[in-house]
Amino acid sequence: MAKRDYYEVLGIGKGASEEEIKKAYRKIAIKYHPDRNPGNKQAEEKFKEAAEAYEVLHDPQKRQQYDQFGFDAPGGFGSSGFGGQGFDMDDIFSMFGDIFGGHSGFGGFGGFSGSGRGQHAQYRGADLRLKVRLSLQEIATGVTKKFKVRKDITCSHCHGSGAEAGSGSETCPTCGGRGVVVKTVRTMLGMMQTQTECPTCHGEGTVIKNKCHACNGTGVVKGEEVVEIQIPAGVADGMVVNVPGKGNTGPHNGINGNIQVYIEEEENDTFVRDGQDVIYNLLLDFPTAALGGEVEIPTIEGTKVKIKIEPGTQPGKTLRLRGKGLPAVQGYGSGKGDLVVNISVYIPKTLIREEREAIEKFRESENFKGDLSTKKSIFDKFKNYFS
Ligand SMILES: [Zn+2]
Ligand SMILES: [Zn+2]
Numbered sequence: 001m002a003k004r005d006y007y008e009v010l011g012i013g014k015g016a017s018e019e020e021i022k023k024a025y026r027k028i029a030i031k032y033h034p035d036r037n038p039g040n041k042q043a044e045e046k047f048k049e050a051a052e053a054y055e056v057l058h059d060p061q062k063r064q065q066y067d068q069f070g071f072d073a074p075g076g077f078g079s080s081g082f083g084g085q086g087f088d089m090d091d092i093f094s095m096f097g098d099i100f101g102g103h104s105g106f107g108g109f110g111g112f113s114g115s116g117r118g119q120h121a122q123y124r125g126a127d128l129r130l131k132v133r134l135s136l137q138e139i140a141t142g143v144t145k146k147f148k149v150r151k152d153i154t155c156s157h158c159h160g161s162g163a164e165a166g167s168g169s170e171t172c173p174t175c176g177g178r179g180v181v182v183k184t185v186r187t188m189l190g191m192m193q194t195q196t197e198c199p200t201c202h203g204e205g206t207v208i209k210n211k212c213h214a215c216n217g218t219g220v221v222k223g224e225e226v227v228e229i230q231i232p233a234g235v236a237d238g239m240v241v242n243v244p245g246k247g248n249t250g251p252h253n254g255i256n257g258n259i260q261v262y263i264e265e266e267e268n269d270t271f272v273r274d275g276q277d278v279i280y281n282l283l284l285d286f287p288t289a290a291l292g293g294e295v296e297i298p299t300i301e302g303t304k305v306k307i308k309i310e311p312g313t314q315p316g317k318t319l320r321l322r323g324k325g326l327p328a329v330q331g332y333g334s335g336k337g338d339l340v341v342n343i344s345v346y347i348p349k350t351l352i353r354e355e356r357e358a359i360e361k362f363r364e365s366e367n368f369k370g371d372l373s374t375k376k377s378i379f380d381k382f383k384n385y386f387s
Contacts (some may be wrong), residue, residue: 003071006053014067018058025054030188065240072332123202123254125152125220128247130261134231136268136278140300140326142233146226149259152248153223157214160253167210174200219252229261234276234329237265270298276337277325281344289313289345297341299324307341315345 007014010024028050030036037043056062130147154160163169171177175198185194197203211217227246235241240260247257265273272279278300288295292311296304307319318340325337351359362368 004049006057006066009049009053010057016057021054021057025050025058029054061240065238068238123250123252125248125250125254125257127257128259130229130259131264132229132231132261133264133266134235135266136271136273136300137302138231139235139265140233142231144228144230146228148224148226150222150224152220152251153225154249154253155212155215155219155221158212158219160219160249161208162212162215162217162219162252163208164210164212167208169206169208172198172201172205172207174198175205177205179203179205219254220249227259229259231261231263232330234327234332235263236273237263239263239329271300273326274340275326276328276333277340278337279340279342281342283346284309284313284315284343285346286348289315289343297339299339300326313343313345315343317343319343 007016010016010021010028012020012024016024029047032043032047032050034040034044034047056066128149128151130149132145132147134143155162158164172179175181179198179201180195180203181198183194183196185192198205201207208217212219215221227243229241229243229246231241240262243259243261245256246259249256270280272281280297282295282297284295288309290312292313293309294306295309296306298304305321305324307321321339321341323336324339327336328334348355
């Protein structure tokens with residue numbers, strides 16, 4: 001099934017405010033909630049579809065990427081992203097619990113908890129953002145970059161547990177070891193009993209007796225780490241590469257955050273990028289254009305290739321070297337772009353006497369005046385510029 005536009009999914013306009021996005025999502029999520037539509041596959045699909053749309057549109061960065069690239073934005077949306085694996089229900093609740101005003105998400109609906117698969121949102125390390133400037137050559141081949149990043153790393157004193165050596169843990173006094181507390185709350189659907197994660201032990205059921213003095217019980221400390229990040233070939237300015245698990249270490253031996261790498265592209269003096277194609281402007285000398293020959297041109301990989309120039313090559317002619325352009329980013333199309341060579345012909349600005357005399361001889365030659373078909377093709381070219 002073709003993916004529907006995210007704005008269409010939420011039934012909002014492209015210019016919708018954050019508040020409108022939130023409202024629209026809330027409405028759909030409540031209508032199609034699985035507990036209100038038991039066994040209804042279609043409702044479940046709608047519910048997931050809305051969650052995915054909301055995930056992208058409520059984040060200004062992702063929304064901008066989506067507006068610019070649509071579903072093809074690298075960094076990825078929904079199930080098609082870098083390392084993305086689609087949504088499951090647990091993800092939806094762990095991601096959007098906050099919109100429904102409580103960490104446990106829908107709480108009263110039961111069956112789902114805000115912390116999917118026994119993972120605690122609090123125990124996930126925060127994501128990090130990095131910026132990287134790449135040359136066209138690095139983009140052509142892909143590149144591995146090393147970054148020294150300041151981030152939360154595992155506390156070496158307690159090995160991430162947060163407990164002072166030998167102290168261990170005891171039953172949580174707030175929840176008596178259950179990990180959850182029950183609250184009665186007013187919701188849009190009336191009064192409900194809702195189970196929320198215990199605020200003292202964050203669902204663990206136990207608390208540390210003596211907190212580690214080095215990390216104050218969190219299990220993480222500030223530190224520095226050199227991370228190696230592989231940037232795939234074919235990326236472009238403005239894209240975001242998500243590197244799972246390399247961000248801040250999760251507290252209490254939790255889940256690590258990600259690193260989001262923002263791509264910037266250096267200007268290139270030799271080539272102009274046009275999507276996957278690269279354009280090279282070749283200035284040909286007049287004798288080679290007239291007589292034909294061979295010229296060497298640079299490639300984006302930093303090598304050189306020889307190209308054949310036909311006798312009588314006209315300025316404005318374009319040659320296309322198939323497959324000598326940029327590769328597609330993994331998973332976003334296939335094959336490589338072309339190296340497009342735009343030819344212009346150099347006419348000397350000044351001439352020495354011998355040159356002048358030689359060229360004077362051609363002035364009266366009919367052959368040098370250009371035949372009707374050449375004139376017509378130049379005329380057509382200009383016409384096309386203005387139409
Ligand atoms: Zn510690
Ligand atoms: Zn507790």
